[in-house]
Amino acid sequence: MKIGIIGSGNVGGTLGKRWAHNGHQIVFSSRHPQSEEMKKLVAEAGANASAATIAETVKTNDLLLLATPWPATQDALKNAGNLAGKVLIDATNPLLPRLAGLEIGTTTSGAEQVASWAPGARVVKAFNTVGFNIMENPNFEGQPVLFYCGDDADAKQTVHQLISDLGFDTQDTGPLKQARLLEPFAMLWVSLAIKNGREFAFQLLKR
């Protein structure tokens, strides 16, 4: 395939190189297609790769990877020209500066609402990311993980123990407001369960 890369940093660079090595034709683009970094990237990607401006890349490719830093995304698309009919793979994430969270899309969580309804309670979000059938029987070929988050360290330690006792791997994900991530995770499980059936879970792979 011919693939144009808009934004040639870590993600765009890595994917473009792997695709070029697999035999795809890659055009890397960025605001500075003549930069030293870009020359280095094209050299590493080999004979199947070249560099161009964003506008040229869009003109000559119907399949595009968008891998810009979030603050550069709107400008990159403004400079892209006509995108009608193009396949645009969006690999961006609307991250706040210093990876502090998501800039758009998430505003609060059920857990924060619950905490506001239970004054003084030490709320820990947990047991919300898989269906009850998985809580009943967590036996797979790998070990499924359950996440939790909360603001009280002792309360979290208790929950950690309760999760482990049931046969799950478990992972502290931070303060209670991380429920803004765990509840969408739950909704992902629910939507895949509706689509594919309920007998699945997620394992945390480490190396």
Place this chain on the structure above:
Amino acid sequence: MKIGIIGSGNVGGTLGKRWAHNGHQIVFSSRHPQSEEMKKLVAEAGANASAATIAETVKTNDLLLLATPWPATQDALKNAGNLAGKVLIDATNPLLPRLAGLEIGTTTSGAEQVASWAPGARVVKAFNTVGFNIMENPNFEGQPVLFYCGDDADAKQTVHQLISDLGFDTQDTGPLKQARLLEPFAMLWVSLAIKNGREFAFQLLKR
């Protein structure tokens, strides 16, 4: 441990039974502690289990599992009495009727913003849920999964192929607005990477 269960449906019932069988002291509660379902649940849970009103359960337990359907949650906490100092494990999810999505917490996504900046483009959200180091080398003891979503079937088929070719398991998660779930998933990866290092990914376990 002594654990009070607020909301004794699928999740509260399943966890309470497993904990009772493991030797914990369980009190199940709901709006109808004398119902036939509750009697059946207590019988199945065995000698370590009993049933009570929500208020009684809160009074006699410092560790509580909240597992109510979302629309019943505020009322349950209103009926709970003083929760100050209690550990409250929140297993609820703010699900819309018919599991159509999350009622609070998510409003839009970067992908929908990108689509608005790229008129006519066939946007597929993908390659956003792990770091570039995992895209470079997806080799673990299990096979990591990459998700995608979008509104154009042909474009999604192309992306599916590109993901598979790189050595990942892959999973269509539905229309583009499912990026409201995949971007928080990405942020979860980012926040765990900051905490624990970047050499991890998720596997989809099936049975």
